[in-house]
Amino acid sequence: MIPVRDRLVSRISTPELERRWALTRAMMAEHGIDVLVMQNSQEFVGGYVKWFTDIPAKYGVPTTVIFPRDEEMIVIEQGPRGTIRTPQDAGDTWPWRGVQKLLATPYTVDEVTCDTADAALAVAALRALKPARIGWLGLGAMRYSFGAHLREELSAVDFVNAAYALDPIKAVKSPEEMELLRQTAALQDKALEAAFAAAEPGMFEFELVAIARKRAEDLGSTQGLILSGSAPVGIPPVKGPSHFQGRQLREGDQFTILIEVNGPGGLYTELGRTCVLGRASQDMLDEFEIARAAQDHTLANLRPGALPADIWNAHNAFMRANNRPEEGRLFAHAMGYDLVERPALRDDDPMPLAANMCVAVHPTYVTPTTYTWLCDNYFITEDGVSDCLHKTEKKIFEL
Incomplete structure (x- = not known):
């Protein structure tokens, strides 16, 4: 078989993985956690599995990682029944670092007969580790049948949500991660430039x-998502996923695009702009200046120690003062291996900002005639924010 080094598109360094593992084990010791259990089933918000292993979850079929405090990891994936693979067995085809063995059995999330197939493997592995306390990571991404089976079969174990302790570690980026995020942003600049350069009447979204x-x-x-929308000037071009990208552009139309793809190493940033196949209306230009001012207003409030609720409330106060719709969903958040990573800059996330987090700021609102927004990424610095990671000009592009 082909060695894994010849197959990988990119790879996080081993010292970077070791840095993450060491910080995690120190957190576990502080909180009395013996084992962490995480599960992801896709790459867009599958950051825990990727952060620990450098291998993404995929295709909607869960990957489980068991991370003991004092041993190497155990990974559970879909595969032939009875599979037990080790680095010694696999040789140079083994893609996992810091993993002692891979367990597999057949399962998919749509087969009710397999609801606890992966959980049964996890229970057996955990019993061998004899933990007194297990920390969950990513409960929202974990299928119910998996978590319920672990609680039922390991009823004497104390289960805790470890995300509140790990997320502040994961969100602060190392120098290696920061450089990869810069590369992702540069890649997205070029992807947007290519799309706008090709845009002309008659093309489909x-x-x-x-x-x-x-x-x-x-x-x-x-990997990644690209959302788009188009409409004649005067009608809001609300963006959507590929299922809603079937409209054909006409002369004078506006086209908006959000590029949320990863870059080398698998880390995400996101870039969003609007272009017009002709001239933008004065209404569009005026509204864009308000959105840009809203972004600048938020950037002035980003600094270590700042609380998401305060940033959220300040943004909505700005929108009210300008007689524009308040944000009701999410207009700014951290990014990394997840398209949306904590902290979410909203009033329900207590996690404060810290230096070297990567934050996307994308104020967005709809009026009867416009869909107004822009989206860019910044690093939190010791006293504020970095220069914009994206170098695409902040304007409505008239083509």
């Missing part, structure tokens, strides 16, 4: 999205 995606993949992206 999905064609422009395909151009952006190909450019991103040519530069090292391996």
Whole structure:
């Protein structure tokens, strides 16, 4: 078989993985946690599995990682029944670092007969480890049948939510991660440039999205989402996923695109802009200046120790003062291996900002005639924010 080193598009360094493991084990010791259990089933918000192993979850089929405080990891994936693989067995085809063995059995999430197949393997592995306290990571991404089976079979074990302790560690980026995030942003600049350069009447949205995606993949992206929307000037071009990208552009139309693809190493940033196949209306230009001012207003409030609720409330106060709709969903958040990573800059997340977090700021609102927004990434510095990671000009592009 082909060695794994010849198959990988990119790879996080082993010292970087060891840094993460060491910080995690120190956190576990502090909180009396013997084992962490995490599960992800796709890459867009599958950050725990990727952060610990450098291998993404995939295809909607859960990957489980068991992370003991005093041993190497155990991974559970879908595969032939009875599979037990080790680094010694696999040789140079083994993709996992810091993993002692891979367990597999057949299962998918749509087969009710397999609801506890992966959980049964996890229970057996955990019993051998004899933990007194297990920390969950990513409960929202874990299928119910898995978690319920572990609680039922390991009823004497104390289960705690470890995300509140780990997320502040995961969100602060190392120098290696920061450089990779810069590369992702640069890749997205070029993908957007390619899409706008190709835009002309008669093209379908999905064609422009395909151009952006190909450019991103040519530069090292391996996964991600690209949303788009189009409409005549005067009608809001609300963006959507590929299922809603079937509209054909006409002369004078506006086209908006959000590029949320990863870059080398698998880390995400996101870039969003709007172009017009002609001239933008004065209404569009005026509203864009308000959105840009809203972004600048938020950037002035980003600094270590700042609380998400305060940033959220300040943004909505700005929107009210300008007689524009308040945010009701999410307008800023951290990013990394997840498209949306904590802290979410909203009033229900207590996690304060810290230096070297990567934050996306994308104020967005709809009026009867416009869909107004922009989206960019920044690092939190010791006294504020860095220069914008994206170098795409902040404007409505008139093509």
